[in-house]
Structure formats: C-alpha cells, structure tokens
Amino acid sequence: MKRRHNPYLWSIPLALLLVVILVPYVWIVLASLKERADLLTVPPRWLFDVSFENYRQILSEKSFDTYLLNSLIIGCSSTALCVTVGTLAAYAFSRFKVPAGNHIFFYILATRLGPPVAYALPMYLVFFKLGLLNLQVGVILAHATFNLVLVVWMMKSFFDDVPREIEEAAYLDGCSPFQVFRMISLPLTYPGLVTVAIFVLIFSWNELLFALILSAGEMRTLTVMIPSLVLHTGTLWGQVAAASVLQSLPVLVFTFFIQKHLVRGLTFGAVKG
Amino acid sequence: MSGVRLESLCKSFGDITAVDNVNLTVADGEFVVLVGPSGCGKTTTLRMLAGLEDCTSGRIFIGERDVTDTHPKDRNIAMVFQSYALYPHKTVAQNLGFALRIAKRPRDEIDRRIQEVAEILDIQDLLDRKPAKLSGGQRQRVAVGRAIIRNPEIFLFDEPLSNLDAKLRTTTRSELIKLHKRLNATMVYVTHDQVEAMTMGDRIVVMEGGLVQQIGTPLEIYDDPDNRFVAGFIGSPAINFLDAQIAVGRSACEARFAGASLKLPKSHPAASRADVVLGVRPEHLLIAPGSGIGVSFQATVETVEHLGAETLVELALDGKALTVRSGRLENLASGQPVEIGVHLENILVFDPGDGQRLRPPNGAEM
Numbered sequence: 210m211k212r213r214h215n216p217y218l219w220s221i222p223l224a225l226l227l228v229v230i231l232v233p234y235v236w237i238v239l240a241s242l243k244e245r246a247d248l249l250t251v252p253p254r255w256l257f258d259v260s261f262e263n264y265r266q267i268l269s270e271k272s273f274d275t276y277l278l279n280s281l282i283i284g285c286s287s288t289a290l291c292v293t294v295g296t297l298a299a300y301a302f303s304r305f306k307v308p309a310g311n312h313i314f315f316y317i318l319a320t321r322l323g324p325p326v327a328y329a330l331p332m333y334l335v336f337f338k339l340g341l342l343n344l345q346v347g348v349i350l351a352h353a354t355f356n357l358v359l360v361v362w363m364m365k366s367f368f369d370d371v372p373r374e375i376e377e378a379a380y381l382d383g384c385s386p387f388q389v390f391r392m393i394s395l396p397l398t399y400p401g402l403v404t405v406a407i408f409v410l411i412f413s414w415n416e417l418l419f420a421l422i423l424s425a426g427e428m429r430t431l432t433v434m435i436p437s438l439v440l441h442t443g444t445l446w447g448q449v450a451a452a453s454v455l456q457s458l459p460v461l462v463f464t465f466f467i468q469k470h471l472v473r474g475l476t477f478g479a480v481k482g
Numbered sequence: 483m484s485g486v487r488l489e490s491l492c493k494s495f496g497d498i499t500a501v502d503n504v505n506l507t508v509a510d511g512e513f514v515v516l517v518g519p520s521g522c523g524k525t526t527t528l529r530m531l532a533g534l535e536d537c538t539s540g541r542i543f544i545g546e547r548d549v550t551d552t553h554p555k556d557r558n559i560a561m562v563f564q565s566y567a568l569y570p571h572k573t574v575a576q577n578l579g580f581a582l583r584i585a586k587r588p589r590d591e592i593d594r595r596i597q598e599v600a601e602i603l604d605i606q607d608l609l610d611r612k613p614a615k616l617s618g619g620q621r622q623r624v625a626v627g628r629a630i631i632r633n634p635e636i637f638l639f640d641e642p643l644s645n646l647d648a649k650l651r652t653t654t655r656s657e658l659i660k661l662h663k664r665l666n667a668t669m670v671y672v673t674h675d676q677v678e679a680m681t682m683g684d685r686i687v688v689m690e691g692g693l694v695q696q697i698g699t700p701l702e703i704y705d706d707p708d709n710r711f712v713a714g715f716i717g718s719p720a721i722n723f724l725d726a727q728i729a730v731g732r733s734a735c736e737a738r739f740a741g742a743s744l745k746l747p748k749s750h751p752a753a754s755r756a757d758v759v760l761g762v763r764p765e766h767l768l769i770a771p772g773s774g775i776g777v778s779f780q781a782t783v784e785t786v787e788h789l790g791a792e793t794l795v796e797l798a799l800d801g802k803a804l805t806v807r808s809g810r811l812e813n814l815a816s817g818q819p820v821e822i823g824v825h826l827e828n829i830l831v832f833d834p835g836d837g838q839r840l841r842p843p844n845g846a847e848m
Contacts, residue, residue: 372565372567374563374564374565374567375567375568375569375570377532377534377554377561377563377567378561378563378567378568378569378628379569379580380533380534380553380554380555381532381533381534381554381555381557381559381560381561382555382580382581382584382628382632383555383581383584383585384555384584385555388584393569396571397570397571399571
C-alpha cells in the first residue's frame with residue numbers, strides 16, 4: 210500500500226525557517242514606525258502609537274534621494290555591464306574552443322572562492338591608483354566584476370541546454386556566428402537571462418563592502434548610507450529601520466511581480482521542450 | 483542545382499577515424515542515400531558536406547566550386563535534421579521565412595514564398611503556430627519547408643523520418659520521393675534504415691567503419707553485393723549465410739555444406755580456399771523444390787510466420803537458423819523435415835576472412 214505523506218508535516222520546518230527569516234524584518238518594519246521611547250523596550254511593545262517621523266527624517270534630512278539615485282545608477286549600470294560581458298563570455302565558453310577555456314572558466318569562479326574582504330584592500334589600492342575612488346564607475350566596475358561569475362556560470366549552463374542543431378540550422382540558413390547568437394541562442398535563453406539579470410541587480414543593490422570602501426560622501430549608495438546613521442553618540446535605530454525598509458521596498462515589490470519569471474528562469478533548461 | 487563531389491574525404495576525432503577516404507560523386511538532381519549502422523560515418527560525412535564539421539583531409543566540391551573551407555552559410559545548402567531543429571521561439575511562418583530574412587529578401591517576396599511552400603506541404607493552417615504546438619509529422623513538414631523555401635543547390639537529410647511512427651514514416655517517405663521528383667533537386671539522405679535506402683535512393687552508398695563498402699542502385703546493391711557486410715545489411719529478412727568447405731577435384735571444385743555440394747568452376751576464386759561462406763537470400767530458398775534445382779538439402783522447420791500473402795519459415799540446419807521467404811504456405815508444422823533447394827545463380831560466395839565477395843570469373847558459370 211502506498212504511504213501517503215501529510216503535506217502539513219513538511220510545512221513545519223518550512224514555517225520555522227520562515228519565522229527565522231521574517232521575524233527580524235517584521236521587527237525592522239515595526240521599529241521604523243515607533244517613537245524612540247517604544248523602540249528598545251523589553252519585551253518588545255506590539256501595540257504603540259504609529260509614527261512616520263523616522264521616514265520623514267530619512268526622506269527630508271538625509272539626502273535619501275541622492276543615495277537612492279546612486280544605488281539605481283550603480284545597480285542598473287553594473288547589471289548591464291556584467292550581463293553583457295558575462296553573457297558573451299558564457300556563449301564563448303559554451304560554443305567555441307576557448308584556449309585554456311576550462312582554466313579560465315575556473316579562474317572566473319575563483320573570484321568568489323575567497324571572502325570578499327580579502328579582495329577589498331587590493332581592489333582599493335588598484336582603484337586608488339586608477340583614480341576610480343569616489344566615482345560611481347568604480348563601484349560599478351567592482352560590482353560587475355564580482356557578479357560576473359554568476360552570469361558566466363549560469364548563462365553557460367543555459368546556452369549548453371540550447372540544442373546545437375538549432376544553431377547549426379541557423380548557420381545553414383545563412384547566419385553569421387554573431388547572428389546565431391543574437392537571433393537564435395539569446396532569445397532561447399531569455400528566461401534565464403532575465404533571472405540572472407535580476408539576481409545581479411539585487412546583489413548590487415544590497416552590496417555593502419565595496420560600496421563602502423570605494424565611495425564616500427555624495428557618491429555613497431543606500432547600503433552605505435544606513436551605517437552612517439550609527440553615530441558616536443548613539444545609533445539612530447528608528448532611522449536605520451526606516452532606511453532599511455525603504456531600501457528593501459523596491460526589491461520586494463520588484464520580486465513580488467516577477468516571482469513567476471524567476472522560478473521559470475531558475476528551472477529553465479531542466480525540461481527540454 | 484548542382485552535383486556534389488567528395489574526394490578522399492577523411493575525418494578523425496583524435497585517434498578514432500570516423501570517415502576514411504570517402505570518394506563519392508552525386509550527379510545533379512540525383513537522390514543518393516548514405517546508409518549504414520550507427521557509427522559508420524554517414525552522418526559525419528553529411529555534416530562535413532554541410533560544413534558543420536571540418537574535414538581532416540580531402541576536398542568537397544559543390545558543382546565546380548571547392549567548398550572545403552567555406553563557411554556553412556556560404557555553401558547554399560539546406561539540411562533537414564533528425565530533430566528537425568526548428569526555432570522554438572519563432573512561428574512556423576517565421577521559421578520558414580528566416581533564411582530569406584537573413585538574405586535580406588523583400589518582405590513581399592518572403593510572404594509569397596512562405597505561402598507557396600506552405601501550399602506545397604499543406605501547412606497553410608499552421609503558419610501562426612509555434613513548433614511546440616505541432617505534431618511530429620507537422621514539424622517534419624515545416625523542417626522540409628524551411629529547406630525548400632530558398633531553392634538551395636543541395637538538400638541534405640539527416641535521418642529525418644526516424645522520429646515518426648511507422649505509418650507516418652511510410653507516408654512521409656513517399657512524399658519526400660514525390661518532392662524530389664517535383665523539385666528535381668540534388669539530395670543526399672542519411673539513414674540507418676535499409677528499407678528507406680532501398681525505396682528512396684537513386685543510388686545507395688553503404689558505409690561501415692568509416693569506409694564506403696559499396697555504391698550502386700538499390701537493386702545492384704541487393705542483387706550483387708560486394709561483400710558480406712553489404713549482403714547482410716541490405717535486405718529484410720537478412721540474407722542467410724552458410725559455412726562451406728571446399729573440395730577441389732580434377733575439373734571442378736565443390737563447396738560442401740549440410741550434406742549438399744555446390745559445384746564451382748575450377749577458375750572460381752573460391753577454389754584456392756579451404757572454406758567459404760555462402761549467402762542465399764530468404765526468397766531464393768525454395769521449400770520442396772522438386773527436380774531440376776541446382777542444390778538441394780534437408781532441413782527442419784522451426785517456426786512458421788504467416789504474414790498473409792507470404793510466409794516466413796525459420797529452418798534449422800546443422801544447428802544454424804535459415805530463413806525462407808515464400809509465397810503463402812499453409813501445411814508446414816514445427817519439427818517437420820523439408821527439402822530445400824536453391825538455384826545456383828542465387829548463391830553468393832564470400833571469403834570467410836575479409837568477407838569480400840568471390841565472384842566467378844567473367845563468362846564462367848556457377
């Protein structure tokens with residue numbers, strides 16, 4: 210007799226994990242709406258007078274719009290750069306005989322094998338020598354470099370899943386190699402491409418370390434602006450919470466609308482049509 | 483349209499030789515079938531002709547043009563793949579018109595050609611569908627349509643019927659034959675199915691181990707195989723092989739098997755050998771042949787398969803199985819001894835070592 214699994218049984222560990230992930234976020238959201246006096250009480254106060262003062266201060270007094278624009282420019286530019294270069298490289302690795310291709314492919318992965326902080330000092334020195342400190346382009350390059358591995362490795366697997374015969378048919382139909390890439394292979398990996406781009410954008414949007422060491426002042430991103438609310442005289446917890454919520458909102462809304470697409474992209478290639 | 487010429491074509495993958503010194507000339511408008519078992523080099527040969535595989539050595543000519551080092555896009559060749567290789571993200575119409583779009587043909591010409599081809603292949607209703615919404619047979623038609631739309635010099639087919647069910651395969655086979663007659667195009671067709679090869683090809687190229695074993699018309703290949711491999715590969719049910727010992731007398735020699743003997747002229751190449759292999763097609767073995775037959779021997783009926791119009795009988799002879807294809811036979815039973823006869827001219831003799839055919843010298847009779 211076939212054993213029936215109780216679906217609710219499987220939900221328990223999932224629910225526990227969800228609690229671990231969501232409780233801090235819920236705390237942050239609630240903290241952003243509390244007065245300072247209600248903020249650090251033990252046990253936490255669940256009923257309180259809702260105040261938007263933290264949001265007002267963040268939006269009007271902390272140049273939030275400047276940092277938001279920086280994050281947008283750096284996120285979009287690094288994503289565009291990284292996806293463009295990474296996709297072309299992935300296609301080359303997938304379809305052409307690249308000299309020492311296996312080694313290069315591994316070295317790209319090696320950029321993520323060490324802790325990011327290990328790369329921070331040399332990268333700071335290089336960017337300092339190149340005059341790229343405190344410029345958006347410096348952070349864009351850093352983010353693009355560190356996310357390249359994700360694009361190359363994921364896109365290569367997507368390109369590997371495109372049947373070679375389809376490309377060969379395109380060659381016989383008169384396409385040049387670049388036309389085959391642009392008109393056949395790229396559209397066929399489109400769901401994967403979009404997913405990868407979204408991940409790169411989110412990673413760049415949330416990245417702190419390199420944005421912190423490579424930019425300062427007006428060039429900072431949102432993630433760098435939040436720690437600046439930790440002052441010598443104390444931490445502005447309410448504003449930290451409000452800024453964190455504001456920073457996470459675009460990603461939350463964005464992910465909510467494209468979640469179907471994300472799942473499709475992640476499973477893309479698993480089942481061939 | 484143009485013919486094709488392959489000169490000493492070789493292809494190696496590391497230490498493995500996939501195609502070994504293939505020489506082949508396909509005439510303008512001819513339908514040539516490359517046939518052989520898996521791994522015989524037929525698809526590799528076709529892919530080299532298409533330009534999808536570099537050749538290790540040798541030359542490829544389309545018409546008088548040497549295309550050995552020419553990119554596939556510049557060879558003016560169309561190919562129908564085993565998997566059809568339709569563009570999944572494009573509609574049928576876009577699939578059909580893609581090559582013309584790449585060639586920057588005017589929009590109205592592309593639309594006109596799509597309609598013409600759709601009409602020829604009876605796929606007018608499918609033009610707005612994507613390949614995923616098509617059946618296997620419909621995909622096959624679109625793949626053929628994509629090939630014919632741009633009037634290429636050469637058509638290549640790489641086992642295009644192998645993904646179709648038996649009934650559809652038969653129908654599509656005859657449609658491709660009609661299409662060839664209609665277009666009068668040069669076509670090179672690869673298959674492992676000898677029935678397809680026999681029914682479709684003007685000429686057949688039998689390949690094995692990267693080598694061309696024999697080139698000829700279907701009936702030449704069937705009636706007059708050059709070696710044991712060709713004799714065994716072409717024909718269904720397969721040819722029967724019998725081991726025979728050679729005994730040389732004063733004026734003639736004899737090939738002896740199963741208590742029977744086959745007289746061969748002394749000038750026959752078999753006379754210099756101790757053993758030979760005899761090959762007899764199933765339809766050439768006659769049950770209860772009566773008098774006047776060349777060779778006769780006794781065998782036992784093992785199984786009888788009634789196919790309606792004809793009967794397949796499996797016989798046991800000295801522990802070996804022989805297949806007989808006969809007209810309808812109703813009174814045979816398993817275990818029954820029967821006399822089997824063969825006309826001399828229907829016995830093929832092969833060297834047991836290299837499998838080459840041992841043909842009687844010109845003018846000599848078996």
